[in-house]
Amino acid sequence: MTARLIIMADSFARSDLMRPLGPNAVPLLTSFLHDMVDLAQAIPGIRLSVGYATATPPELDQRVALRPMAGFGTDALASLLADALGEASAVLIVGGDLPHLPRSRLRDALTHLATGAAVVVGPADRTGWYLLGLATADPVLLRAVPARNVTPDALISAVRSRGHTVAVLPPWFGVADLADLAALADMLRELPPAYARHTRATLAAGTARAVGG
Numbered sequence: 001m002t003a004r005l006i007i008m009a010d011s012f013a014r015s016d017l018m019r020p021l022g023p024n025a026v027p028l029l030t031s032f033l034h035d036m037v038d039l040a041q042a043i044p045g046i047r048l049s050v051g052y053a054t055a056t057p058p059e060l061d062q063r064v065a066l067r068p069m070a071g072f073g074t075d076a077l078a079s080l081l082a083d084a085l086g087e088a089s090a091v092l093i094v095g096g097d098l099p100h101l102p103r104s105r106l107r108d109a110l111t112h113l114a115t116g117a118a119v120v121v122g123p124a125d126r127t128g129w130y131l132l133g134l135a136t137a138d139p140v141l142l143r144a145v146p147a148r149n150v151t152p153d154a155l156i157s158a159v160r161s162r163g164h165t166v167a168v169l170p171p172w173f174g175v176a177d178l179a180d181l182a183a184l185a186d187m188l189r190e191l192p193p194a195y196a197r198h199t200r201a202t203l204a205a206g207t208a209r210a211v212g213g
Helices: 015-041 074-085 103-114 139-143 153-161 178-188 197-204 207-211
Strands: 003-008 047-052 065-068 090-095 119-123 129-134 166-168
Touching: 003 015, 003 074, 003 103, 015 047, 015 103, 015 178, 015 197, 074 090, 074 129, 074 139, 090 103, 103 119, 103 129, 119 153, 139 153, 153 166, 178 197
Parallel strands: 003 047, 003 090, 047 065, 119 166
Antiparallel strands: 090 129, 119 129
């Protein structure tokens, strides 16, 4: 199986998160992306790219392919998935605000797609999703791909109605607000020091004070 993992640099387009973080926003969200890239590059054989919708692409390792996107809504995500499935047998999309995501979630998602699942979904703990994976370019399923902040119930129903198998991973949380950032900082204190090293460094430099840390 040839697999592509696409990390969405979607947090940079969210004023609800950028505004309260102020001058800390760009370095912090860039740290998230660097840690996500490290997370993905530790998985052998995966092809990695980052999708962005800002005027300027994020500054990342030159080995990471950058894909401009027309936003992060349903149509943009469906187009991104369709293009990627033209060159890979399976595609995973994950949010760019998950430096604390267990690497096992990515491995599990790839395993599900390699062993018969047409779609794998990682639902967010409140609403929306943190991971989507497809192993088919079925146009009905592509049209059902939800925006990041939309619960993937309609996609799951569409998969089952088409006679395909869907795998649902355990819930997880991205950083959607300052409370999530505080929860992330707490979680990192319990994880091994090598985990999310860029985010740790940025928080230690003072960004944690945005949430009273």
